[in-house]
Structure formats: C-alpha cells, structure tokens
Amino acid sequence: MTAVQDNPPGTTAPATHLPTYDDDAAPPLPHASLGRLSPDERFTQVGSWVAGFALAWVLTQRMLPLGGLPWFLLTWFVLGTLVTGVTAGMRGGTVEVKDQVASSVITGAALVTGAALVSTIVFVGLRGWRPALNLNFFTDDMSGVGPKDGFDRGGILHAILGSGIELGIALAITLPLGIGTAVFMTEVGGRFATIVRTVVEAMTALPSIVAGLFIYTVLIVALGFPRSGFAASMAIAVMMLPIIARAADVVLRVVPDGLREASLALGASRWRTVWHVVLPTARPGLATAVILGVARGVGETSPVLLTSGAAAFVVTGPTDGVMNSLPLFIYTNVRSGEPQAIARAFGAALVLLVLVLALFVIARLLARPKRVTRVSRPAPPSRTAPPSRTARKVVG
C-alpha cells in the first residue's frame, strides 16, 4: 500500500517494517492438533471442574445443610461453570467468558437429558427384570392368577398377543390408506390434494384420547359394538392414519423429480413410474415412517384404555370381546397399587421398551443408505470439515 508517492515537504515517507526474527528465541511450537485444545487449555478446563467439585463438596457437605446427591450435583455444576467463567476471564475478555459459560451450560443440558434417558431405561430395567426372568412370564396369561401370586405363575402372553393383533389390524387399515393418500398428494396433486393434505395435517393434532373417545362413542355406544380388540385397533388406526400419511408424504416429496421425469421420458406410464421408480426409491424412508408410526401406536395407552377393556386371558378373536394389550396391562396393574402387580407392570414395561427399541433399531437400519458394493466406484467427496477450534484462537 505504501506505493511511491510524492510526500509533502517536512514529512518522512511511511516505511514498511519487516518483522525482525529473534534468532535466540525458541522455534514456535506448531499446534499438535488444530481441532483440539492445547494442553494448557485442557488443564484449565479440567482444573476448573475439579475446583468446582471440591468447592461443591465443601459447600454442601461442610457448610450448608444441603445433603443428598442432587444438591451436590447441582452445586457442582453451578460452581464448575462459575470457576470456568473466572478462569476464562483471566485469559481473555467477556467474549471468552461468555463462550466458556455457554459451552458448559449447553454440555450440562445435554448431560442432564442423557441422564434422564439412561435413568428411564435403567429404572424400568431394574424394577422389571425379576418377573421377566421366568419363562412363564412370556408363555402364560393371567387367568386364575391372583394379584399377590408369585412370579412363577401367570404372565403377559395375552397382553403381547393382544398388542400384536390390535396393531396388525390397525396397520392393515392404515398402511394402504396412508401410503395411498401420500401417493395421491404427491403424484396426482391438484386442488383436491391440497385440501386432503390440509385436513390430514390438521388431524395429526388430534389428541390420542379424543381418538379413543370418538371410537368409544361411535362404535361402542352408538352402534352397540362390544368392547374388543377390533374397537381398540380402530381407535389406534384413527390415531395413526394421519401420522403415517403425513410422514409418508414428507418422504415421497423428497424423491427427486429428475427420476420421475426420466421414467416418463422413457415412455413409462404414470402408474408404472410410481410403482417402479418412486416407491422403490422411497422404500427405506417409507419403512422408517411406518415403523415409527407403529412404535407410537404400540405404546399409546389412552385409545385402548377407552375401547378394548382388559381381559386376564388370551383372546385371539378381534371381535370376541375384551382384549388386553401391553400398555393397558401396565396401566391397570400400576393402578391396582399391589406391589406384586406393580412389579409385573414393570416387567411388561420392560418388554414394551425392548419392543419399541427393537422397532426403532430396525427402522434405523432400514433408513441407512445402501452400501455400495462395487469397488470401482469413487469414494464420495468428503464434506467440508466442521469448523475447527483454530478460528476462535484469533480472539485473544
């Protein structure tokens, strides 16, 4: 920038100073890793939390009457954040302090949420493993078993079967209707499709208990149908239909238009395009949508509470009167207040949780993009690296 120019008399030309190298200085240490903290920073970070731990111990165990683990953890978090902020303030300005405090609060929130999820699963597991150890828990029903009988008598076969039957019927109704509607909304379109989409989206807001009450009023009270597995599956279907239709709609909408156009340009009819191009492309996504819908349906208690009634024995006919299901079994047993029954409820809850977990894992595996087996295919270009920590080093 300091180009040749005429200087006004009396001033010296601004000169460019080259930095002078100090030959005696130690060679600059390159960062060991650009993304990671330097040992110095790591020490400060860990040290702050250790200091917070010690302070929290002194404060809760020695000074204030705040015994108990929850208070200790809370104080540790607050004091740790505080010390982190102070150490950050010693090294930088308010910007650094804000950054450090924000990252501890955000990480803390993530830990709390993780702890809640883990505590849910572990708690149900701990309370429910004892009844689930006996084989008869899975092969027997509760007919003739009193609430105080031991775990070697009775089981939840009727509830598992009931859940399966109710969900199977609900799925047989919602799957073709839901995916058919999604196909109609995305592939046929038009003004009528917009109306359908609006109504379907609105009905996803229907609380599940209201869906149950609807079926109860129409099917059981007005039409005189008995409380049965069929009524329960109708309630689940009414609840699940908008959910599956909407999820499938989202999946079908992201199928690239280029694929459709290519198929049509090759002379395929629209029907063949949908059947051979659109649906196969969207299959993993559709499977995920359906399985997540099933996971929602299998755990929903309120529709079956109103419509199915709770049988204590295996019922396989959907119209043969009262039928139990897993969520309903859990609910009625917990409500009974009998310790043994509550333990059974936790056993059933464990089974339900494992079931939902399995469905979830299957959905994830299906949703995973297919692995390419051909060797010759070039590796996909790696995405831009996430923002590294080097950038924030600029701010002192």
Add this chain to the structure above:
Amino acid sequence: MPRTLSRRATGADAVFEHGARVVGASVLVITGGVGLFLAWQAYPTLQRYGVGFFTESQWQPDQDVIGIAAVLVGTVSVALVAMTIAFPLSVLVALYVSEYAPAKARSTLVSLIDLMAAVPSIIYGLWGFFLIMPYAAELAVWLQRNLGWIPFFEVVGSDPNAAVTDTTRYVASAFCAGIAVSMMVMPMACAVMRQVFSQTPQGEKEAALALGATRWGMVGAVVLPFGRGGIIGGTMLGLGRALGETIAVVLIVSPAFEIKPRILEVGTSTVSSLIAGRFGEASASQLSALLAAGFVLFVITLGVNTIAAVMVNRSRSGAGTDA
C-alpha cells in the same frame, strides 16, 4: 390432421389416478369426519351450557353442573410446567448436537433423541411416578419455602418451615405431572430444532468464525437467528403434544376440580384426564359433554400446531415439521 394432445390420463393411468383420488377422498372422509363428528357432538352441549361451559369449574353431571374451567386451567398449567422445563433443555440439546458435539458422535446423538421421542408415554409416566415424584416433592417444598411469595408456588394448608413437612401435600401435583410430560415433549421439540439448526448455511457459520467469533459468538450471531422459526415451531409442536398428553398425567395427578394455579399443590385435572376418568360411567348426554371437552382440547392443539407449522415454514430455513 394434427394429433390432438390431451393431459387426460388414459388406460391404466386413469385407473391409477382415480384410485388414488378415491383413497385420498376416503382418508379425507375418515379424518375430517372425526373432526366434524366432534364438532357436531359438542354443539348441543355448548348450546345448552353456553359460556358457563367455559367458566364453571365443577364437573357434576348428576346435578347438571358441567364446566371445563378447572380442567382447562389444569391442562394449561401442566403444559406450561412441561414447556418451562422442556424449552430450555431442547434448545440447548439441539445446539449441543448440531454445534458442540464431536462430529463422530453426532449421528448417534440424533438417533438417541429420536429414540427418546419413541419411548411410550406410559413408561415416562412410570418413571415420573415412581422415580421422580419423591424428589419433585422435596423440590416443591424447597420452592415453597424460598419462593412461596410467588402465587404459583403457594401451597394451601402446609407450612414448609415446619420441622417435619407433610410431603403428601406436595405430590401428585401439576408440577410432578409436568416433569413427566416434559420428558415426552422435549425430544419432539428438540428434533425439530436440531433439524433447522443443521440447515444453517455452512458458509455463514465459517464466515462468523473467520471474523474471529468464538463458538458461542457464532451460535448467537448465525445459528440462533437462522433457527428462530424452528425454535418457535418446535416449541409449539411440543406444547401441542403436552396439552393432549393423557396417560402420564392420569398416572401421576390425583383428580381435583377447582381452578388451581398453585402448581405445587396436590391434585389437579386436565381435559384428557377428565375424559379418561369419566368416560366409563357417562350417559349419552354426559358423553356428549366429554366430547365437547375433547373438541375444545382438539381445537386448542390444532391452533397451536397450525401456528407451529406457519412459524417453521415462514422462517428462512423452511424446514418441514415432520415430527
């Protein structure tokens, strides 16, 4: 003679188009029918009780006194407690997953959040009732002792400073139910927010970092403004779910029919717990009253969800709310 072109489908295509239209129409009839049926059933009740349906707090069909004021207040207070807990947690967790977590762990964390959303509500109900409620009661005592001057935290008939506090006055409250419901709605709200956050243009984030912003500076200057629609939309979706949640609330609260904004005190009722508790012994007219209550609940959640959808779509990110 030029060939006439027509967009009209022929042959198999016509069958397909009409078939799809029939499926769409039948779904429209089914789902729309539920809404219309509820409205049709609610109409006589609303006509009979008029405004009193919304201002009366007692639910005594035998004496022809029916109103949803108390249950509406209960519904809203449970949902508000849930959102007070779930909103900050979901924003922070969404930020953690999209900005702070190690890149390798990100996809696992996303799956974990989805898994949390898939855990049945009755399991969160058990968790809240058996594991959390004792702690929640202690926290409630502490809140009343220290913040009792706030009307929400008042508990009538209990002295928090007594030597032995009567914790039975503090359990089965809207506060306890709200904690369990918050666990249910947090992952839903979080999933929407995370999706919107992850669509933040990488270039803008890198620009902020290149200008010397700290990570929080980048989040505050780029990610949060970009994701504002997603934050509001996700919160609204969670709120809609929290308003309609039944089973966790039924498990935890002990029913009480009075307008009670004191969230720490034992006993409350929500619209859905009212339905779950009263449908069995209801006569035809009472059933219609329950349907009216359900219809009001549906209209509220529908309004909340619509606002959510509009907010998410209007934001720059324009992400779908596929929750």
